[in-house]
Amino acid sequence: MSAYVTTIATMITIQAIAVCGLNVIVGYAGQISLGHAAFFGIGAYAAALLATKAGLSFWMGLPLVICISGLIGLLLGLPSIRVREDFLAITTIGINFIVEALFRYVPFFGGALGIGGIPRIVLFGIRMKGEAFLLLSAGFLAICMMLSWWLTRSWASLACYAIREDESAASTLGISPVRFKLFAFVIGTAMAGLAGSLYAHYMQFISAGDFSFPVSVGFLSMLVLGGMGTLWGPLIGTIILGILPEAFRSLVDYRIFLYTLLLLLMIRFQPGGLLGEGSAARRVLAPLLRGGRR
Amino acid sequence: MLLEVRDLHISYGDIQAVCGVGFHLEEGELVSIIGANGAGKTSILQSIMGIVSTKKGSVIFKGREISGLASHERARIGIRMVPERSRVFPRLTVYENLLAGAYGLRKKIDVEKRTEWLYSVFPVLKERSSQLGHTLSGGEQQQLAIARALISEPELLLVDEVSMGLMPKLVDEVFEVLRQLNKEQGLSILLVEQNVVASLAISTRGYVLETGTCAIQGDAAELADNPRVKEVYLGH
Numbered sequence: 001m002s003a004y005v006t007t008i009a010t011m012i013t014i015q016a017i018a019v020c021g022l023n024v025i026v027g028y029a030g031q032i033s034l035g036h037a038a039f040f041g042i043g044a045y046a047a048a049l050l051a052t053k054a055g056l057s058f059w060m061g062l063p064l065v066i067c068i069s070g071l072i073g074l075l076l077g078l079p080s081i082r083v084r085e086d087f088l089a090i091t092t093i094g095i096n097f098i099v100e101a102l103f104r105y106v107p108f109f110g111g112a113l114g115i116g117g118i119p120r121i122v123l124f125g126i127r128m129k130g131e132a133f134l135l136l137s138a139g140f141l142a143i144c145m146m147l148s149w150w151l152t153r154s155w156a157s158l159a160c161y162a163i164r165e166d167e168s169a170a171s172t173l174g175i176s177p178v179r180f181k182l183f184a185f186v187i188g189t190a191m192a193g194l195a196g197s198l199y200a201h202y203m204q205f206i207s208a209g210d211f212s213f214p215v216s217v218g219f220l221s222m223l224v225l226g227g228m229g230t231l232w233g234p235l236i237g238t239i240i241l242g243i244l245p246e247a248f249r250s251l252v253d254y255r256i257f258l259y260t261l262l263l264l265l266m267i268r269f270q271p272g273g274l275l276g277e278g279s280a281a282r283r284v285l286a287p288l289l290r291g292g293r294r
Numbered sequence: 295m296l297l298e299v300r301d302l303h304i305s306y307g308d309i310q311a312v313c314g315v316g317f318h319l320e321e322g323e324l325v326s327i328i329g330a331n332g333a334g335k336t337s338i339l340q341s342i343m344g345i346v347s348t349k350k351g352s353v354i355f356k357g358r359e360i361s362g363l364a365s366h367e368r369a370r371i372g373i374r375m376v377p378e379r380s381r382v383f384p385r386l387t388v389y390e391n392l393l394a395g396a397y398g399l400r401k402k403i404d405v406e407k408r409t410e411w412l413y414s415v416f417p418v419l420k421e422r423s424s425q426l427g428h429t430l431s432g433g434e435q436q437q438l439a440i441a442r443a444l445i446s447e448p449e450l451l452l453v454d455e456v457s458m459g460l461m462p463k464l465v466d467e468v469f470e471v472l473r474q475l476n477k478e479q480g481l482s483i484l485l486v487e488q489n490v491v492a493s494l495a496i497s498t499r500g501y502v503l504e505t506g507t508c509a510i511q512g513d514a515a516e517l518a519d520n521p522r523v524k525e526v527y528l529g530h
Contacts, residue, residue: 155397155398155400158386158390158393158394158397159394159397161383161385161386161390161394162383162386162394162397165383165384165385165386166381166383168345168365168377168381169377169381169382169383170366170383170394171344171345171364171365171366171369172343172345172365172366172369172374172375172377172443173366173369173374173394173395173397173442173443173446174366174369174370174397174398174399174446175366175369175394175397175398176364176366177366277385277426
């Protein structure tokens with residue numbers, strides 16, 4: 001595999017982990033989020049700071065990164081659960097801008113210069129890069145997808161689905177909307193934190209612009225394209241939108257425009273996404289997709 | 295006394311929907327609240343369930359003031375609601391809708407046994423168990439909403455306009471199920487209805503609401519014979 005293809009594939013697996021997390025928030029619990037890149041960034045900055053300032057290895061820092069991302073997800077999720085739909089989307093956009101601004105303007109986070117010199121991940125004495133890193137990130141993606149699969153079969157996910165479908169009706173059945181919205185936020189943001197940590201150690205340099213609002217739009221586009229609430233949708237959407245920009249490099253300046261157009265087309269013609277309810281692909285692949293049917 | 299509502303006031307902004315309504319329900323009773331559109335019936339039910347907040351007044355369930363409890367906490371202590379227009383979860387299967395009703399009660403009830411019993415009460419739900427909620431007909435959705443509320447073995451069932459949008463034959467079937475649940479299972483039911491004839495026919499007692507206040511109350515048979523009820527609601 002050429003270095004170019006390996007790099008693209010690695011970025012796709014890292015982004016797919018973040019989109020899996022977004023799927024828990026948006027697809028399972030029905031909470032629209034347009035600020036997921038903030039949590040991807042929180043994971044990346046936490047990993048970078050733990051590695052460069054505290055001297056922790058990726059493996060030592062990873063549990064802390066996941067906890068920090070999940071905890072901040074919980075804290076930022078608290079105000080978010082008081083608003084719904086359009087207002088929730090605006091709130092999450094605001095969170096993205098605030099977090100990006102903190103990274104950009106607070107010297108502790110490296111300011112406009114970002115953070116460099118992030119060490120590579122070492123596993124069994126091997127410095128992970130190229131195909132080895134791809135395998136590592138694919139392994140983490142597999143774990144996230146297994147966790148998502150397990151979630152689709154748990155009582156917690158049933159509660160999340162019920163809230164997604166009708167919050168008021170769910171609460172009359174003894175399901176606490178606050179508890180399960182926060183549960184989804186914590187799981188989803190922790191996954192974004194994991195993706196951010198992998199990203200920081202892969203790129204070895206990060207700056208605030210890597211986690212800006214357009215990145216959040218990109219994550220949501222991947223999820224909507226693949227199919228919200230499905231198991232394989234986040235991966236399929238990330239693969240397609242990970243490859244397309246490479247295939248159409250000349251259109252790079254129009255990326256946000258194209259993502260927006262794609263979102264509108266999906267909402268109009270295939271609201272459930274490529275693997276969503278009622279899609280042509282779903283009918284053909286139904287036996288393989290039972291894991292995330294809802 | 296299972297449920298007592300005292301001096302209930304509910305308002306939406308400047309609009310007063312319910313003004314000082316009070317009533318009670320004994321264990322094993324089926325009580326109807328009837329009235330025209332906008333009388334405040336649904337608001338009362340929603341305030342008992344904790345979906346809308348009350349401006350003043352108290353809701354007492356089994357001797358305990360529950361006005362401060364959230365909706366899901368009221369559900370946990372034995373109050374369940376069949377909402378207006380059923381509101382089943384459209385993208386969950388019939389079985390998953392039922393399971394959602396049993397959320398948090400795995401240790402208290404035998405979910406599978408309870409599901410089988412519900413399938414015997416509503417055989418169509420067994421046939422449709424793997425179908426998505428939104429693919430059911432209106433009558434089937436209404437049955438699913440009742441079953442979803444019943445799976446938790448509630449002590450009090452709040453039923454909001456169960457006949458709305460159903461054809462007369464289905465209305466009769468649904469009311470017969472409610473009557474059987476009350477008579478044979480001893481389930482306490484508070485029924486909010488516009489269909490005065492059907493609801494009073496299966497009720498023990500009733501309250502007639504007019505513009506947010508309780509205008510008439512009494513035994514169901516007495517209410518059915520009340521000249522004002524006959525004139526306003528039955529067109530006699």
